[in-house]
Amino acid sequence: MTARAIARVDLGAIQTNTARMRRELQRAEVCAVVKADGYGHGAVPAARAALAGGATWLAVAAAHEARQLRDAGIADVPVLVLGALTAAELDVALAARADVVAWREELVEAVAARGGGRVHVKLDTGMGRLGTRDPAQALRVAAAAAAAPGVDLVGAMTHFATADEPGDAFFGEQLARFTPWAADMRAAHPGIVVHAANSAATLRDRASHFDLVRVGVALYGLDPFGEDPRARDLRPALELSSWVAAVKPIAPGESAGYGRRFVAERPTHLATVPIGYGDGFRRAFTNNADVLVRGRRLPLVGTVSMDNITLDAGAEAAAAVGDRAVLIGEQDGERITAEELAHRLGTINYEITCELLPRVPRSHG
Numbered sequence: 001m002t003a004r005a006i007a008r009v010d011l012g013a014i015q016t017n018t019a020r021m022r023r024e025l026q027r028a029e030v031c032a033v034v035k036a037d038g039y040g041h042g043a044v045p046a047a048r049a050a051l052a053g054g055a056t057w058l059a060v061a062a063a064h065e066a067r068q069l070r071d072a073g074i075a076d077v078p079v080l081v082l083g084a085l086t087a088a089e090l091d092v093a094l095a096a097r098a099d100v101v102a103w104r105e106e107l108v109e110a111v112a113a114r115g116g117g118r119v120h121v122k123l124d125t126g127m128g129r130l131g132t133r134d135p136a137q138a139l140r141v142a143a144a145a146a147a148a149p150g151v152d153l154v155g156a157m158t159h160f161a162t163a164d165e166p167g168d169a170f171f172g173e174q175l176a177r178f179t180p181w182a183a184d185m186r187a188a189h190p191g192i193v194v195h196a197a198n199s200a201a202t203l204r205d206r207a208s209h210f211d212l213v214r215v216g217v218a219l220y221g222l223d224p225f226g227e228d229p230r231a232r233d234l235r236p237a238l239e240l241s242s243w244v245a246a247v248k249p250i251a252p253g254e255s256a257g258y259g260r261r262f263v264a265e266r267p268t269h270l271a272t273v274p275i276g277y278g279d280g281f282r283r284a285f286t287n288n289a290d291v292l293v294r295g296r297r298l299p300l301v302g303t304v305s306m307d308n309i310t311l312d313a314g315a316e317a318a319a320a321v322g323d324r325a326v327l328i329g330e331q332d333g334e335r336i337t338a339e340e341l342a343h344r345l346g347t348i349n350y351e352i353t354c355e356l357l358p359r360v361p362r363s364h365g
């Protein structure tokens, strides 16, 4: 055992998933979204794997994330910072030769005042976060960018709120708001890169592809719709494992963990696995998860503590000290997906991998 708990990231899966998403596209290119440390998978190795799979752009949320990619030697690929930027962060983004997103003339002026840079204009077609709601204002910002010395107007964009909810009408409404504005932008600024789709939109509707799709979650083999990734031919890239550090028999009436939230009703064995919420394996999994040992699901029993969990290994002790314990991944044909864990917590797969904390080393292969 090399570490108490480890996240192994299969870079071949990220490369394959990128190529698989590319096959959805006719002429659009792939912008690999590697923000939040590549959704917990490691931003730099994830970016390299996605580029190997055919991505030609990268996107992050924060200026320092762009800096990290440049510092790692990713020099020639456009890196788009999706998020809002403070003045200090704008300095960092522009120094990293990153593209930034504008929806106010002030941002364009700030870019020009710093010697210039590459700008994408964002129309808020219904997400309600960043961007202007006013198409005319967005056109004015674009005109200001095109006219400002040193500023390159590179792109026109929006973001969907409900692409991952098949059948909902709002996605179509957003697309219907964006499409004519994008056409106006193209007419005024030929050569700009128009982009809107995230993973779900890319899979859902070709009309959302335009010139570039910003694909995140699917590259990691996580299903954008929260279903089994296999059904959409996506390969989960992350495996989370630990090991069985202790096995002990307990009698009826004996308990496990803080608050005695598991009390044995029959003779059984407890297997202790050294991973907990201090690693990002959430306390809400208390009495509410399975872990694979020897290819079998063992129920997590008792409270998830900061550093340990306990499993019910049964009367016959289906675990021994030193056994591998798989919390996310596959063992002998049995599988636990990030989607399964997300459903148990009432959250989304994105959060399951993003919230793995730095105490869990990532091993890339």
Ligand SMILES: Cc1ncc(COP(=O)(O)O)c(C=O)c1O
Pocket (backbone or CB within 6 Å): 033, 082, 159, 197, 198, 199, 200, 214, 215, 216, 217, 218, 224
């Ligand atoms: C603006 C923007 N574009 C694209 C993405 C990628 O989305 P997904 O991971 O669902 O593909 C995100 C991620 O949340 C985003 O915020």
